[in-house]
Amino acid sequence: MRRSIKTKILMLCLSAMAALAIALGGVSILSINRLTGQHEAENMNRIAEIHRETINQHLIQTEDIAHFVAGSVGSRVKNPLYIQDQVVRRQLCRDIQETFTDAIGEDTTVCAYYLYYAEDLAGTKDNLYMVRERESDSFSAKERKPVSSYAASETEQAKWYREPVKEGRAVWLDPHYSEEQQRYLISYVVPVFKDDTLIAVVGVDLDFEKMMQWFSDIRIYSSGFCYLSNLSGTIHYRADIPGGISADHNGRMKLSTGQLWVPNTDSHELVRYRLDGREYDVASSMLRNNMAFMVIAPVQEIYEQAYLNIAQMVLLFLLILGIFAVISYKITQRMTRHLNHITEAAHAIADGSFDIHLPETGNDEIGELSRALNHTTRELKESIQEMERMTFQDALTGLYNRLGIDRYTKEWIEAHPESPAVLMSLDLDDFKFINDLYGHSVGDAALRSLANSLLESFGQNGILGRNGGDEFVVLLTNTRESEATDQIRSFMKKSKGFWVNGEEKTFTISVGYASYPKPAETRNMLFHQADEALYAVKLKGKNNFGPYRADQETLNRSHLGFNLKDIGRYLPGAILVYKAEEEGRILFASDELVRMTGCRDMDEFMEFTGGSFGGLVAEADSGRMGAFIQKQLSQEGSSEYARYHIRCRQEPYVAVASRGRLVRNPIYGMVFYVSILEDNGQWNGEKNGDGNNE
Structure with a gap:
């Protein structure tokens, strides 16, 4: 069947447009998947790292307590034979009990501590074993079953003694159930040697069930959650199963390849595995007690937005393809020489290059087609670049902008609802006069100078941002008001200035600050109170600093409006x-x-x-x-x-x-x-x- 040149042109145009759509769609989908995967991996690893630090703080504190007490025992016992004397043993127990009490302080996760003498030197009497049933109770003495009374096969109940002695060093014990305390524990035990002779073991028990409650309410996306695992992957621990799930009860998750999954705490990449027919992504982080903190979420939830974007892009490509088909139908014979440009552009885009510009010849159909393709390529290029940029930065100072401030202060407060923090709200005094006298470029230099000073003084533990104009905010994390006052006072004493024509000019600032979680109970209250404190300072004459006080809510700001x-x-x-x-x-x-x-x-x-x-x-x-x-x-x-x-x-x-x-x-x-x-x-x-x- 004979085909006209117009039919051939139409078929050629449609083929080229289809190739272009497929190339753009493929590159865009790959870019969406790659960027989404990178972002979600960073997000889940950040969650794992934040909670790892919280748990490790308690573990480090427990290690410090045990080593401090063990050191006290070693320094008091000059000779291993001393502990054969009952008077010496009892006096040492009284001294060590006081040392434990001072070291533990307000740490409510510690549920028991003990000093157990080597039986071959001291027998089975006069040991120290202090337990509290509830965190609100005081520690009370209990009798502990002698280690020698356990058979060699009874490893679980006697491993608190046998394992550190066998290893000859301090060890963390895996989560285990204590018959004596009737609860699940993790323990840190330190053997004490004198002249290569074991004289005692010092141990601290932590309430494992309480620790599990710390992250039981954390939700990742809609149905993701957190749990703990031993490094072999054979046991998983959750708040509702503190004893763990063993390998023969689906304790080990299977990868998509059918292999058993073992935590890899040295990698920040997400691992995908299948459980009960559903695929999950998991991020892991190593704890000090040789366990892994796991963050998991269903793959479908993680990539839900990406799938929606892909569907919208497919619809867009179909719409564009339909438009191109209508335009191509009206192409005349004189336009055929321009089709080579379109084909070349499709091949270039298929190779991943978006820097394409088609010749826009005349106002006919091929010219319109070329302009449409150029516009579509530019829009898609800008869309992909926008997806690659997760910008929350102020272009002038390099600090967070308002969007960045809102995001990162909100994230920190949500992650540390009980941790103290202080929000500073500050601005540059008489900034308008600097702009009017020296020009906006010098005013910008003054803002950059102030930003650099803030970074130098508060960059280590602060979230810094520019609200706009000459207004800045600094969230001092894990900081109490008294500590913040000292830091701000020191900052106010530092000279602040900028250069004009080789001459340094100085400026002053005003600072107001408020504390979280008291008196500000929410993030919005914290920002409001810091703002009130700032204006209270400005009403008193600027170049000063001060904290929020309730009576500042009634201050009259009206005269600040006069210039x-x-x-x-x-x-x-x-x-x-x-x-x-x-x-x-x-x-x-x-x-x-x-x-x-x-x-x-x-x-x-x-x-x-x-x-x-x-x-x-x-x-x-x-x-x-x-x-x-x-x-x-x-x-x-x-x-x-x-x-x-x-x-x-x-x-x-x-x-x-x-x-x-x-x-x-x-x-x-x-x-x-x-x-x-x-x-x-x-x-x-x-x-x-x-x-x-x-």
Whole structure:
């Protein structure tokens, strides 16, 4: 059957578009799967690492207690034969009991501790065995069944003694059930040797069931959970099964390949396995007691969003393919030479390159097709790049932006609901004047300088971010208010500045801070209270710091809304601020002073005066006012009246009366603040700088 050139062109176009859609779809799907896998692996490994640190803190504390007590025993027993003396044994037990009590403190996970003498030296009497039934109870003495009374086959009940003695070193015991305490335990036992002779073992028992409750309520996605495993993978432990599930009761999970799975704590990659016909991903982390902390979640839940994105992308590709089919049907013979470009673009995209630009020739169908393909490629490229970027960073300072602050402070508080933290809210004093005086680029440099100072002082244990403008926040984790106060006080003493034309300028900051979980019980309350504390500091004059107090909720912030320009516009008379230097550079002039000189605006005023106080004063008064200013320079903080004339565009001069004060400004140095009134001849002032009452 003969086919027309239009049919051939249509078939060629559809083939090219299909290849392009398949290439884009394949690359996009692979990118989605790869990015999703990387993100979820990081997320699950982060969860495992956070809870590993929490558990390890208790294990390390237990090890420290046992080694400290063992060291005390070793230092008190100078000779192994000493413990044959009953008086020595009993006195040592009393001393060691006090040492245990001081070392354990408020640790409620410790349910028992003991000192058991070597039977070949001391027999089976006078041992120390202290147990508490509930965490609210005190420790009470109990009799312990002698180790020698257990048969060699009774390894479970006597391993607290036999295993460390056999190993000749401190050991963690696997979770086991204690007949004497009627509960599941994990134990850390230290053998004490003197002159290569065993004299005793020192041990601490932890309530394993209570430890399991710490993470029993953790949920990963919808139905994921956490549990513990021994390193051989033969036993799994959960809060509802503290005794563990052994290998012959599905305790060992099977990989998708049918092999038995063993925890790999040296890898951060997720491992996939199958249980009861369902696939799971698991992340593991090594604990100090040679167990693994496991985080698992169903694969379907982990990749649910990715699957949704893939489905949407497939629909998008189908829609685009349909549009291309309609466009291709209208292609004419003259367009065939451009199809090679489309085919080449499809091959390039199939190779993973999105830097493709098709020639957009004319306004015909092939031109429209080329533009559509270019637009689609750009959109898909930007979408993939956006998926690859998980940006929560402020571009100016490198700290977290508002989105990053919200995310990471929320994550930390949710992960540590009972841990103390302090939120600092701070801003740069008079930041607007820095921008107005030196420009926004210098203002940006000041913000970067402050960010670097914050990182240097609080980067080790803080979550730092820029809220916007000149406002910053710092969450000091695992920090109490008293500790934060010392850190903030030290930070406030440090010099803070920026450089302008080779000259360093300094600035000050105001800091308010609030504590979690008291008085702020939630994250929103914490941010609110820190904000209230900041404004309480600013109301008292800035360049200071202070904590949140309940009475700050009633403070009136209304006067913070006024600025120098508003005040200068409506205050009777004029205001002038200029540097106390030979040229008297003008820093600020109110609208009223611009009007008095007959200028239309500030630009004309600065041009008319040359930007200096000397250019404002009439030439006839310049000498007298120069001497008057020199007198005031020798009396910092003094305030005197003066009458003189200022230049005016429409008139030779305008008679004025003024009063100025010399003040040291932290940014500008020595500065004159001057109020000026027109002198209508009725003004009764004090004596001016030359001693005349004018």
